[in-house]
Amino acid sequence: MKIELKNIRKSFGSNTVLKDVSFTITGGEICALLGENGAGKSTLMNILGGVHHMDEGSIHLDDKQVQFSTPAQSLEAGIAFIHQELNLINDLPIYENMFLGRELKTKQGFLDLDRMIRETDVVFKQMMVDLDPKTMVRDLDASYKQIVEICRAMMMKASIIIMDEPTTSLTDQEIKRVFTMMRTLKENNVGIIFISHKLNEVIQICETFFVLRDGQLVEKGNVVDVTTDKLAHFMVGYDVRTEPLIREKRQGNEVLRVEGLTYKPAFRDISFSIKKGEILGITGLLGDGRSELFQAIFGAEKVSSGKVFLNGKEVKIKNTTQAIHEGIAYLPRNRKENGIIRDMNIFENASIVTWPQFSKRGVIQSQKHAMEFEKQRQALRIKLGKLTDSINSLSGGNQQKVVLAKWLAAGPKLLILDNPTQGVDVGAKEDIYDIILKLAEENIAVVVLSSEGQEIIRVCDRALVMYHGVIQGEVARESMNLHNIMSLATGGKLT
Numbered sequence: 505m506k507i508e509l510k511n512i513r514k515s516f517g518s519n520t521v522l523k524d525v526s527f528t529i530t531g532g533e534i535c536a537l538l539g540e541n542g543a544g545k546s547t548l549m550n551i552l553g554g555v556h557h558m559d560e561g562s563i564h565l566d567d568k569q570v571q572f573s574t575p576a577q578s579l580e581a582g583i584a585f586i587h588q589e590l591n592l593i594n595d596l597p598i599y600e601n602m603f604l605g606r607e608l609k610t611k612q613g614f615l616d617l618d619r620m621i622r623e624t625d626v627v628f629k630q631m632m633v634d635l636d637p638k639t640m641v642r643d644l645d646a647s648y649k650q651i652v653e654i655c656r657a658m659m660m661k662a663s664i665i666i667m668d669e670p671t672t673s674l675t676d677q678e679i680k681r682v683f684t685m686m687r688t689l690k691e692n693n694v695g696i697i698f699i700s701h702k703l704n705e706v707i708q709i710c711e712t713f714f715v716l717r718d719g720q721l722v723e724k725g726n727v728v729d730v731t732t733d734k735l736a737h738f739m740v741g742y743d744v745r746t747e748p749l750i751r752e753k754r755q756g757n758e759v760l761r762v763e764g765l766t767y768k769p770a771f772r773d774i775s776f777s778i779k780k781g782e783i784l785g786i787t788g789l790l791g792d793g794r795s796e797l798f799q800a801i802f803g804a805e806k807v808s809s810g811k812v813f814l815n816g817k818e819v820k821i822k823n824t825t826q827a828i829h830e831g832i833a834y835l836p837r838n839r840k841e842n843g844i845i846r847d848m849n850i851f852e853n854a855s856i857v858t859w860p861q862f863s864k865r866g867v868i869q870s871q872k873h874a875m876e877f878e879k880q881r882q883a884l885r886i887k888l889g890k891l892t893d894s895i896n897s898l899s900g901g902n903q904q905k906v907v908l909a910k911w912l913a914a915g916p917k918l919l920i921l922d923n924p925t926q927g928v929d930v931g932a933k934e935d936i937y938d939i940i941l942k943l944a945e946e947n948i949a950v951v952v953l954s955s956e957g958q959e960i961i962r963v964c965d966r967a968l969v970m971y972h973g974v975i976q977g978e979v980a981r982e983s984m985n986l987h988n989i990m991s992l993a994t995g996g997k998l999t
Contacts, residue, residue, distance in 0.1 A: 514544075523720050532694070541900065586665065633681075654670060664695045672926055698710055758813075762775060763813075769973065771794075784964060789955070917949065958986065
């Protein structure tokens with residue numbers, strides 16, 4: 505199969521997203537589609553997937569012009585789309601999600617549950633995925649939800665598969681499994697469009713690349729002819745920093761201290777402290793308990809024992825409202841489920857935490873609120889149309905920036921960032937790193953939770969490495985390297 509998109513143009517209101525973009529992929533090819541958040545990647549693929557309609561241009565399938573008015577038509581043509589925001593239904597078991605919209609039925613017209621379970625199990629065994637098809641999707645963590653999406657696309661026997669940030673929430677072992685599957689699909693003449701901000705993965709798995717910037721195609725070629733630095737330059741238009749962001753430490757008094765904090769089985773006997781102006785990293789492997797630990801500190805999860813001290817005084821934080829009042833802000837890991845409210849517009853999402861600060865006699869002062877958000881928008885380089893546009897009109901990375909802007913506007917004393925650059929492009933990462941460093945200079949204590957060891961090394965003063973719910977060890981600037989972090993994250997000790 506050969507797919508060609510020719511001279512595609514698309515606008516959302518006053519925001520022109522795609523400008524005469526052309527793109528081609530053939531069966532048996534793994535092609536990277538790259539660009540900053542808001543560059544138009546997802547919109548282009550949503551047009552190919554029948555989700556959006558183009559304003560101008562054409563789509564050609566094996567040299568024959570076609571038009572996809574619905575996702576079902578695109579799927580019928582052999583195109584499967586694994587979206588950046590997972591499209592699974594939490595209240596259904598895995599096997600029903602696998603066959604959603606194309607359920608198997610018995611001769612009597614009833615759902616053939618046994619057959620759907622068996623066929624789901626066959627795909628899982630092919631992928632070496634240890635999951636029970638009858639498990640409810642709500643009981644899966646983000647990585648396994650992504651795996652289910654990929655298995656569902658495999659089951660559809662698609663000729664072209666679009667993967668929009670498929671490895672964002674996966675462990676290294678799961679990523680290897682996905683790459684093995686991708687190579688198998690390639691050998692079976694399946695074409696794969698791989699959208700990712702992880703440029704090292706692009707170099708590892710892709711053969712060709714297309715780069716969009718501000719809605720235009722700015723570069724294309726063969727992956728063997730470029731480096732990650734070159735791809736990053738194409739994406740943002742300038743050379744991107746890669747060196748550690750070393751700064752002079754000027755730490756003040758202690759902001760947070762926890763002693764013996766425990767909530768089994770998520771975490772146990774956790775003790776540490778962080779001072780004003782310090783950037784503390786928390787890392788490990790997926791399932792190490794770090795997110796649950798800081799959700800508990802933020803009042804969103806329970807603790808069974810232990811103490812929390814803020815500014816030297818013991819506090820018992822019972823809910824998130826109290827935590828915010830105490831000066832704690834928490835940017836959650838799962839943007840879609842915990843970070844944004846999809847029925848609200850951009851400005852409402854950006855201001856919901858600070859409504860009490862900008863209200864007078866029960867009336868919200870929207871003008872002051874808008875001025876504050878404009879400061880954050882410029883600092884974070886958020887790409888948007890109108891403030892009243894739906895939050896769903898933004899790319900995933902720009903949604904993440906809106907969530908960050910929301911918490912920065914609250915003026916926190918302790919800022920907890922759980923995977924702050926997840927799904928964010930290389931240029932936006934640097935913007936967020938600069939914001940983190942600036943906040944530390946302003947005497948805010950910053951905690952960065954991240955699975956990316958290189959991110960921890962670049963931005964943090966020191967890091968705690970967790971393993972199975974405990975702090976396995978600490979690395980400071982001189983001992984902060986990938987080898988030591990991985991050794992502790994897998995249960996080892998520093999030598």
